[in-house]
Amino acid sequence: MSFDLPRNVILPVDAIDVRLDPGPHPFAVSNAEAIADNWRQEIAANPALFDGTVVLLSALAYRDSRLVGRCHAVNYSTFMLWRKRRENSGAEHAYAHAMLVTGDNALVAIRMGSHTVNAGRVYFAAGSFEPVDFRDGVVDADFNMIREVGEETGLDLSKAERGQRYHALSTASGTVIFRRYRVAEPADELARRIGAFVAAEADPEIEGPVIIRHAADLPDGLMAHMKPLIEWHFAGAVS
Known part of the structure; x- marks a missing residue:
């Protein structure tokens, strides 16, 4: 199966069957020394980094409006080296975005903090899949989306209206799985609530x-x- 899906086009996704393989990722095994060396450099530059656990794909395919794949738990330090050596690595990254749509049809994204790897970058609140996001060995993308939005913004999307299906966009840098989450509040109110949450966080x-x-x-x-x-959202795409 390896990596077999169209690139640079938004795909409708009716089901996600990405499974967690209990074995180590081949990239982690074959690059153990380089991972350790690179991590020492990374934390020297940014001591706030934490070597937690994320997952990295070893296979992903698009079949009959389904995403089918295999991933492995790896240390964040492995992921950091992979970002520099992704070409022909036998590994890819997938992550999920809750596309938060307000009552006045605006989108709510976030700007990452200065101490993070993606400092200053803007995207929908999100994080890599972690082992906690899997149910019976299969990734629960909605659980991941709701968890990440809650952790980063303080908003609870568990009762928000969800789009009928997922969509995915796969590029050379990774595959984003996204879904609309609609709430009644206008954008300015959500911005106020998120701002208050951020101000209260240590x-x-x-x-x-x-x-x-x-x-x-x-935005910049x-x-x-x-x-x-x-562009997909504001073009009136049906989800």
């Missing part, structure tokens, strides 16, 4: 909210994969 992960009101409203620091998602 060590907030984000700098604050970023409101996007139309397709040309692209926007991650490259975000532009097609924003």
Whole structure:
């Protein structure tokens, strides 16, 4: 199976069957020394980094509107080296975005904090899949989305109206799985709530909210994969 899916096009996704393999990722096994060396350099540059556990794909395919794949738990230090050596590595990254849509049809993104790996970058609140995001060995993308939004913004999306299906965009840098989450509150109210949450946090992960009101409203620091998602939403795509 390896990696077999269309690139640079938004795909409708009706089901996600990405399973957690209990074995080590081949990239982690074959690059153990380089991972340790690189991690020493990373934490010297940014002591706030934490070597937690994330997952890295060893296979992903698109079949009959389904994403089917295999991933492995790896240390964050492994992921950091992979970011530098992703070409022909036998590994890829997938992550999920809750596309938060307000009552006045704006999108709510976040700007990452200065101490993070993606400092200053703008995207929808998100984080890599972790072992806690799997149910009976299969990833629960909605659980991941709701968990990450709650941790970064303080918002609880568990009762928000969800889009009928997922969508995915796969590029050379990774595959983003996204879904609309609609709430009744207007954008300014959500921005106020997120701002208050960030101000009360001792060590907030984000700098604050970023409101996007139309397709040309692209903020500085926007991650490259975000532009097609924003255009897709404001073009009136049905989800």
